[in-house]
Amino acid sequence: MSTPDLLLDPQLKYWVLLPISFVMVLVGLLRSNATYLLQPGPKLEEFKALREKQFLKRAACFRQNNGVLTKEEFENRKQYFTATLESNEFYAIVEDPNADPANPLTDPGMNDALMNMAKGNVMNYIPQTIIMAWVNYFFAGFVIMKLPFPLTDGFKQMLQTGIETPDLNVRYVSSISWYFVNLFGLRPVYSLLMGDLAAAELMNQQQQQQALPNIGGPGGPKADKLFKAEAENIQILTHKSIFDGITERVLEKYADELKAL
């Protein structure tokens, strides 16, 4: 029987390995709760913005489902939509074409969105930086555990960060590496502890928000571009009505029954 490369003090387990894991789980839970509290409440959407989106949706529906119309109805609506989409009747904000382009950084809507993003990022980075500093300060260079299974050399970089021993068996794990393993691998533990319900609800909310295009929001396209594009799409539409030959279709479908009558 070969002697092991290193003999680890069992106390390392109780005073380093478990504390790091425990602190990480705890901070993770705290963070997710704090993020939840920091989330902005639902904001009332301005009716004009909603009107703009709904009109665009209506135009898009016309483009997709115009088969339900007769030829005459189609022509009427086509004219109406191209004319209205090219006017500014349904714009939420009518911009003065002669005015200087607004500075996007002074836009309050933009600021809100940036603030929310910043909040999320801050909640992610600050706790992680603190824990990493803590691990680095107290347990720098610690080898804290030996994995119970063999690994190839490729894992050396991942598992032995912070200790300069090129010949040490890959199965030994350093403290800072254990921190990283925890950082990326604790997600299932969190979802187990918090229950999947909250996460599922967040997902639902996100999906609902995507139902209508994000017009005029930060990073989104401006309404006039979208309206113009839709108007062009409608202009080149060709019409095929579902009512063309519908009687023949139905009679053919029931041909057998008709013969029996």
Next chain:
Amino acid sequence: MADVNVVKNNFLLIASSGSFANFNPPQLIYYHDKLQQFLLSSGDTLATVELFNLYELQFYLALLTKNDIEAKTVLNKLLDQFGNNKKSQRLKLLQSIYLEAIGDKEEALNLINRNPDEIQLARRLVTFSRMNENEDDNEDYIETLNYFLDLQPSDLIAWSELGHEYSKIGHYDKAIHCFKEILLQDSFIYPIYYQVGLNYYYQFLQEEKNLKTERKDKLLELMNILINARNNFLRAIEIFDDYPKGWVGILTITKLNSFNDKLKKLSDGGLKEVKQYLEQNESLQKLSNSKVEEFVTTEEYGSIIKQFSK
């Protein structure tokens, strides 16, 4: 435990879909009693969000089953929990519905302040304009609906209401326009095809009544209206094979004997399209007759045919 989850999900689905609005009275009473029992026995095990969603459902069911006092109790529970949230449209909506139900319409209206950003409440304002002593006078209501649809161009329920209102006062072309607007957004709602067909039929009746001479172009115009009506009924049938109203609609149109006789004269005169129309009518009449006999009860037939005898 599994059973509790099934029952809970069932109730939550009813609450979120709003399908209780279409329940008939026995169903309402059944669900009202069941929900009451369920909340008593398993209310403690529910998550807060689910519990209050179910309270909201209980509020509606209580009002619909005329249990005003119970509705008030439930509303108070909701107000105790969320009452400090002055901005909540959902709470204001419930409060105003309760006030309306106990007959205090003025207070119910006052509660809804006219902030145009509060779309749900704006919708409710539209509903209030419907309450007119004289039922035939729906001018205000139509005007408000038009205004609302200018703000919310893809509110399907508002389009449908507007369609029905126009139909009531005989503006069938406008009614058809409104119903088509719904079909543009969802092209598989077969009852709406039926509504479109019905309104074409009404338009036919209206114009036939005003017909003074039997000129060829006038008759052809009327025939085209009937073809549109028939096509819409046929489309409803294409989507849902066993749709009683659709079959009755086709049967009614194909059985317009006096008008068909007039067309026959034209077809004898050599008009090809009229001849084709009459031939198709014959086959469709046979087919729809057998279908109606097959699965439309006499009672059902009577109630559907009433809609056609406007």
